[in-house]
Amino acid sequence: MTMLATETATLSTPKAVSPAMRTLRQVMRNPAVIAGGSLIALVTLIGLAAPLLASADPTEINPVFRLKAPSGEHWLGTDLFGRDIYARVVYGARISLVIGITVATLSLAVGLTIGLVAGYIRWLDEIVMRIMDGLMAIPGILLAIALIALSGASLTTVIVAITIPDIPRVVRLVRAVVLTIREEPYVEAAIASGTRLPWILIRHVLPNTVAPLIVQGTFIAASAILVEAILSFLGAGIPPEVPTWGNIMAEGRVFFQIAPWIIFFPGLFLAFTVLAINVLGDGLRDTLDPRIAKRL
Amino acid sequence: MFAFIARRTLAVIPVLGVVAVFVFLLLRLSPGDPAAILAGETARPEDIERIRAALGLDKPIWTQFVTWLGALLQGDLGISIHSRVPVATLIAQRLEPTLALASTTIVASVLIAVPLGVIAAWQHGSWIDRGVMVLSVLGFSVPVFVVGYLLIYGFAMQLQWLPVQGYAPIGKGLWPFAERLILPTATLSFIYVALIARITRASVLEVLAEDYVRTAHAKGLPEHRVLLRHALRNAAVPIVTVIGIGVALLISGVVVTESVYNLPGLGRLTVDAVLARDYPTIQGLILVFSGAYVFLNLLIDIAYTAFDPRIRY
Numbered sequence: 001m002t003m004l005a006t007e008t009a010t011l012s013t014p015k016a017v018s019p020a021m022r023t024l025r026q027v028m029r030n031p032a033v034i035a036g037g038s039l040i041a042l043v044t045l046i047g048l049a050a051p052l053l054a055s056a057d058p059t060e061i062n063p064v065f066r067l068k069a070p071s072g073e074h075w076l077g078t079d080l081f082g083r084d085i086y087a088r089v090v091y092g093a094r095i096s097l098v099i100g101i102t103v104a105t106l107s108l109a110v111g112l113t114i115g116l117v118a119g120y121i122r123w124l125d126e127i128v129m130r131i132m133d134g135l136m137a138i139p140g141i142l143l144a145i146a147l148i149a150l151s152g153a154s155l156t157t158v159i160v161a162i163t164i165p166d167i168p169r170v171v172r173l174v175r176a177v178v179l180t181i182r183e184e185p186y187v188e189a190a191i192a193s194g195t196r197l198p199w200i201l202i203r204h205v206l207p208n209t210v211a212p213l214i215v216q217g218t219f220i221a222a223s224a225i226l227v228e229a230i231l232s233f234l235g236a237g238i239p240p241e242v243p244t245w246g247n248i249m250a251e252g253r254v255f256f257q258i259a260p261w262i263i264f265f266p267g268l269f270l271a272f273t274v275l276a277i278n279v280l281g282d283g284l285r286d287t288l289d290p291r292i293a294k295r296l
Numbered sequence: 297m298f299a300f301i302a303r304r305t306l307a308v309i310p311v312l313g314v315v316a317v318f319v320f321l322l323l324r325l326s327p328g329d330p331a332a333i334l335a336g337e338t339a340r341p342e343d344i345e346r347i348r349a350a351l352g353l354d355k356p357i358w359t360q361f362v363t364w365l366g367a368l369l370q371g372d373l374g375i376s377i378h379s380r381v382p383v384a385t386l387i388a389q390r391l392e393p394t395l396a397l398a399s400t401t402i403v404a405s406v407l408i409a410v411p412l413g414v415i416a417a418w419q420h421g422s423w424i425d426r427g428v429m430v431l432s433v434l435g436f437s438v439p440v441f442v443v444g445y446l447l448i449y450g451f452a453m454q455l456q457w458l459p460v461q462g463y464a465p466i467g468k469g470l471w472p473f474a475e476r477l478i479l480p481t482a483t484l485s486f487i488y489v490a491l492i493a494r495i496t497r498a499s500v501l502e503v504l505a506e507d508y509v510r511t512a513h514a515k516g517l518p519e520h521r522v523l524l525r526h527a528l529r530n531a532a533v534p535i536v537t538v539i540g541i542g543v544a545l546l547i548s549g550v551v552v553t554e555s556v557y558n559l560p561g562l563g564r565l566t567v568d569a570v571l572a573r574d575y576p577t578i579q580g581l582i583l584v585f586s587g588a589y590v591f592l593n594l595l596i597d598i599a600y601t602a603f604d605p606r607i608r609y
Binding site: 130131133134135137138139140141142143145146147148149150222226227229230233234235236249256257260263264267268270271274275278279282 | 437
């Protein structure tokens, strides 16, 4: 039967497009993907071109121009030290993007590995899932705060601290996929024909996790950017001299009533970026994972 | 049913066990000397040695864990480095604002979000439905503190209807208490409403496609009866689940909201403890928050049997 199926498939390939290409086209046509994707491209461009876009040095202190409202010279106003908010916000885009991308990649990689192994090795599954349940019971922000408080604030510790609480969610997702796939006839056939476990995982199970993981990855990136901003805002994140959106807003807290722009402009950029990623994620979910799309 | 409740309650033990082990190891496995971390940055060498001896940090890690867990089970969360007060006392003192904020938020969010979600599903494709969907995406994108400052700017600074910041205990009269809680509740509810409305809409929408809903319509039941009795009741389980899962979101929101509005609750205590590197207090707060989360979800799981008598374990 398999032979027959391959035969028809080979026969029809010259005309038809491969399933992967067809999905890709579908994804690229989804309006949410287009809208979210182009907005993210815009933010990325702003981050990359920060030195060109910024009219002033983001760290330059200028006491004469402290707490100035937005004007022709300082588009988005200045902070307590007279630093240009616009320049700081533009540079802040870099940190947020780095955080979003690295946290998503790291948590997907680690979660995928643990999930694949746990889903396939029965005795390990029980232990791993209990540990994941426990980790998930600790509110993510608190866990991140504790990790940063212990190991000191730096970009690396912040990334690790945001990644760890996200791992259990990925593990659960991957494990759920593994548990359904391992019952599929083609996996049974592979086992019967003597395929070894690592090869089954790579050849048969792994491809099935790609779509849900891409969707999950975008949502993790969005929440990572939010969490970094919250941590910095609370004073428990990246060192305050680094211009990140959360840090700029943290400096504006005390002066909110006289200089609300210090909080509003970075907040606007932050919300805009996270919104773009969430919209992209929704679009990807609708096209890649219609089963979940129906439920949500 | 009692067998289910007993089994579900017992299942909490391993989860809390993992949380305890994790919180314990967090300090022990961190780079640096735990005694030095616990003593604080201003400690002298003899202080560090005293702490090492008092907590048995020179003993094997298993003995340390048993001692620590034993104390924990008796409600002893250690002593704050910063204020030299037992952590349990510190937490008890700061409980009221957090409980007030969390409970008003849960009640307000459910009262707003469930009707919104039901109406959106019922009027599927209408402007109300689109509005709810936009709101739910916004809720996950606009950071809590930005919402907070927007509300302060609008209602406290421009309109001057409500106070900017602060807290009045309920003992000082109902209005001063309520007045200072309105903006924080509205802030924290924003994300929670988005979450609950989205799930309510999705699950009611799914139920509305069922045959028994068509039957209910066919036999001429009024619209509101179909929606409430047939649709909402059958959609209740996912909605209640997400209210429970959302408590995790609520906890991180509490930390931020209390900082924005200067409420002297557990959230502020967390931030102060982090800034002062008051490690025992951070540990205690993680344990209390995680415990609250686990027990709330236990209660919700038990409540399922009331919502959906078909559920039998």
